[in-house]
Ligand code: SF4
């Protein structure tokens with residue numbers, strides 16, 4: 171209890187460790203925020219460097235896909251559907267848990283985990299969250 175209390179007191183006087191979200195991604199209606207950044211009153215830090223193995227938004231090289239469905243079979247989140255008419259796939263990132271199993275199993279390496287992580291959206295079916 172005592173160590174926790176001392177930690178709590180220390181945190182109260184320290185600056186936050188969290189990064190301010192990059193201004194370029196801030197909503198357009200926060201004019202004052204952007205103005206403060208321009209005037210140097212708020213310091214905006216660049217995003218932290220990502221490791222090479224980071225599992226971000228999936229990249230699908232559609233033309234390489236042979237329609238074998240192996241990715242669909244291993245996907246634990248049932249985030250991939252087969253487009254029968256095209257014999258290609260569609261990935262719903264709103265369901266994806268970024269486990270990379272589809273990448274690992276694909277026999278022609280047409281799936282890749284990118285470093286893109288700014289994919290939050292209020293519509294799980296938005297274009298940004300569907301890869302095909
Ligand atoms: S990364 Fe995992 S959850 Fe996402 S589509 Fe691939 S297998 Fe499914």
Ligand code: SF4
Pocket residue numbers: 234235236237238239240241242259275276277278279280281
């Ligand atoms: S595992 Fe690869 S080749 Fe097979 S359907 Fe999925 S993306 Fe296409």
